[in-house]
Amino acid sequence: MQVTQRTPKLDSIVKNRKTQVQRMLHRRTFTSAAALAAASIAIPRVFAQAKLERTKISIAVGGKAAFYYLPLTITEQLGYFKAEGLDVEIADFAGGARALQAVVGGSADVCSGAYEHTINLQAKNQVFRAFVLQGRAPQIAVGVSTRNMAGYANVADLRGKKIGVSAPGSSTNMVANLVLSRGGLKASDVSYIGVGVAAGALTALRSGQIDAISNTDPVMTMLEQKGDVKIISDTRTLKGTQDVFGGPMPAACLYAPAEFIQKNPNTCQALANAIVHGLKWLQTAGPSDIIKTVPETYLLGDRALYLASFDKVRESIAVDGLVPADGPKTALAAIASFDTSVKADKIDLAKTYTNDFARRAKERFKA
Numbered sequence: 001m002q003v004t005q006r007t008p009k010l011d012s013i014v015k016n017r018k019t020q021v022q023r024m025l026h027r028r029t030f031t032s033a034a035a036l037a038a039a040s041i042a043i044p045r046v047f048a049q050a051k052l053e054r055t056k057i058s059i060a061v062g063g064k065a066a067f068y069y070l071p072l073t074i075t076e077q078l079g080y081f082k083a084e085g086l087d088v089e090i091a092d093f094a095g096g097a098r099a100l101q102a103v104v105g106g107s108a109d110v111c112s113g114a115y116e117h118t119i120n121l122q123a124k125n126q127v128f129r130a131f132v133l134q135g136r137a138p139q140i141a142v143g144v145s146t147r148n149m150a151g152y153a154n155v156a157d158l159r160g161k162k163i164g165v166s167a168p169g170s171s172t173n174m175v176a177n178l179v180l181s182r183g184g185l186k187a188s189d190v191s192y193i194g195v196g197v198a199a200g201a202l203t204a205l206r207s208g209q210i211d212a213i214s215n216t217d218p219v220m221t222m223l224e225q226k227g228d229v230k231i232i233s234d235t236r237t238l239k240g241t242q243d244v245f246g247g248p249m250p251a252a253c254l255y256a257p258a259e260f261i262q263k264n265p266n267t268c269q270a271l272a273n274a275i276v277h278g279l280k281w282l283q284t285a286g287p288s289d290i291i292k293t294v295p296e297t298y299l300l301g302d303r304a305l306y307l308a309s310f311d312k313v314r315e316s317i318a319v320d321g322l323v324p325a326d327g328p329k330t331a332l333a334a335i336a337s338f339d340t341s342v343k344a345d346k347i348d349l350a351k352t353y354t355n356d357f358a359r360r361a362k363e364r365f366k367a
Contacts, residue, residue: 001015003224003358008254009307012295013015014104015149020033027028029235031207033272035050038325039225042168047103049084049085049266049270050266051266052085052264052270053264053265053266054109054267055085055086055267056087056089056111057087057088057089057109057267057271058088058089058090058091058107058109058286059072059088059089059090059091059099059108059110059111059348060090060091060098060099060102060103060107060110060111060112060113060304061090061091061092061093061098061111061112061113061218062092062093062094062095062096062097062099062113062166062167062170062197063093063095063096063198063238064092064195065092065156065198065295065297065298065300066139066166066216066218066219067139067195067199067216067217067309067313067317068134068135068139068140068197068217068252068288069112069134069171069252070134070253070294070317071134071135071252071278071282071293071317071318072112072134072252072275072278072296073293073294073298074104074278074282074285075275075277075278075342076088076090077275077293077294077295078174078278078281078293080274080275080277080278080311081271081274083274083277084270084271084273084274085270086131086270086271086274088162088271089120090112091107091108094095094142094166094167094171094196094197094266095165095168095170095172095194095196095197096111096113096114096166096167096170096172097167097168097169097170097171097173097346098167098169098170099111099112099113100117100121100153102129103256103257104126108296109256109258109260110254110255110256110271111128111254111255111256112184112252112253112254113252114138114170114174114251114253114332115130115133115250115252115253115327115331115352116172116174116279116324116331116335117255118255118352118353119328119331119335119342119345119347119352120335120339120342122199122347122351122352123341123346124341124346126257127254127257127258127259127330127334128255128256128258129255129257129258129261129341129351129352129353129354130250130254130255130323130352130353130354131254131261131272131353131354131356131357132253132271132272132275132321132357132358133250133251133252133253133281133318133358134240134251134252134253134254134317134321134323135250135251135253135276135316135317135318135325136236136249136250136251136316136317136318136324136327137236137240137241137251137313137315137316138171138175138241138249138251138316138318139217139236140171140172140175140214140233140234140235140236140315141215141220141224141234141235141236142175142176142179142212142213142229142231142232142233142234143197143212143213143223143224143229143231143344144211144212144230144232144234145210145211145212145213145229146226146227146230147208147228148161148210148211148226149207149211149212149230150362152230154180154183155180155183156184156185156321157182157241158180158182158185158189158190158212159185159191160189160190161188161191161211162190162191162192162193162196162210162211162212162357163190163192163193163194163210163211163212163213163214164192164193164195164201164204164205164209164210164212164214165192165193165211165213165214165215166194166195166197166201167194167195167196167216168192168194168197168218171214171251172214173192174216174275174334174335175214175215175233175235175244176190176342177339178244178334178338179232179233180215180338181337186240186338187278187338192251193207193209193210194280195213195215197215197219198242198297198300199259199300199332201215201219201296202219202222202223202313203302204293205223205228205229206223206228212229213229216238217309217310217312217313218298218299218300218305218306218310219311221273221305221309221312222300222302222305222309235314235316236312236313237315237316238311238315238316241266245330245331245332245333245334246330247311247326247327247329247330247333248324248326248327248330248354249327249330249331249333249334250323250324250327250328251316253323254271254272254275254354256268258351268357269357269360269361271357272321272359272360272361273297273356275321275361276321276358276361276362276364276365276367277361277365279317279318279320279367280365281367282317283319285306289312290307290310291303291306291307308318310317319367320358320362321357321358321361321367322355322358322359322362323353323355327341328335328353329349332344
């Protein structure tokens with residue numbers, strides 16, 4: 001076998017080729033390492049979640065079947081709380097005031113309720129803060145019974161009558177008080193009766209137990225379309241809310257004692273993330289999607305009317321979890337107009353809510 005002798009020129013070519021290969025490999029290794037380093041920096045910002053102070057959380061809600069709390073139900077049913085590492089237990093009460101009592105009493109951590117409760121609580125030297133919004137309109141309508149008050153002419157006719165609300169002290173009670181005050185009546189001029197926000201409310205009105213009702217959908221649409229009530233005040237739409245309150249009115253939200261939020265910021269962020277995720281889903285969900293997701297009992301035996309109710313209140317559902325800038329002022333003005341225990345100049349609205357958690361959740365989910 002013949003052996004080829006390597007010349008100096010050949011040696012030089014081989015040496016240059018090796019150098020080129022080494023440089024190429026070095027560039028590839030550097031590029032891969034840089035990409036890996038960039039990924040290691042970016043991933044925590046997008047996917048990593050700070051350690052939760054608490055994973056098991058109890059939420060009290062007053063009337064979970066109402067559209068007022070639809071974002072809470074959707075978030076729960078679609079598993080968005082679990083996706084954030086939370087084990088959430090939801091306790092349902094007859095009205096928002098009772099749900100609030102559960103949080104104040106320590107049997108629940110967070111309340112899913114009306115924003116204005118944070119104002120009422122501060123007037124009693126208790127600092128609670130809303131940290132993610134579910135509704136941008138109260139979705140509450142006030143109607144008089146066409147059976148008991150067929151001759152109704154104006155608010156003065158309600159004097160001495162029985163008005164059904166979800167629970168005394170709830171947001172339905174607050175709206176009724178506002179309607180009365182603008183008609184020249186005081187809360188003490190009527191009798192309030194708690195009827196809940198589901199079948200019990202329908203029965204109370206139709207059986208004549210109450211003369212008027214302040215409630216949410218689907219109850220109010222069902223009574224209205226069957227001719228059982230005459231609507232005299234309506235905040236189920238953004239326009240209706242503007243007409244009644246004179247500005248944007250924050251409604252359902254998650255709120256908790258300021259101390260709880262301070263001690264559990266990562267847990268509150270996870271809760272806000274889950275709710276905003278649910279709000280994002282609701283932006284594109286159709287009526288059939290809602291029907292498939294909510295429990296059958298929420299339909300109150302009439303699927304068509306339930307869907308009609310959803311169409312009416314859809315725009316009142318929050319889109320990104322943020323409390324509107326002028327909303328707290330609107331709420332304070334409304335409450336102070338009929339509740340003498342709330343002094344507007346003594347309330348620090350900045351302490352009643354924070355948009356920090358919702359803002360981060362909005363950025364994450366592009367809501």
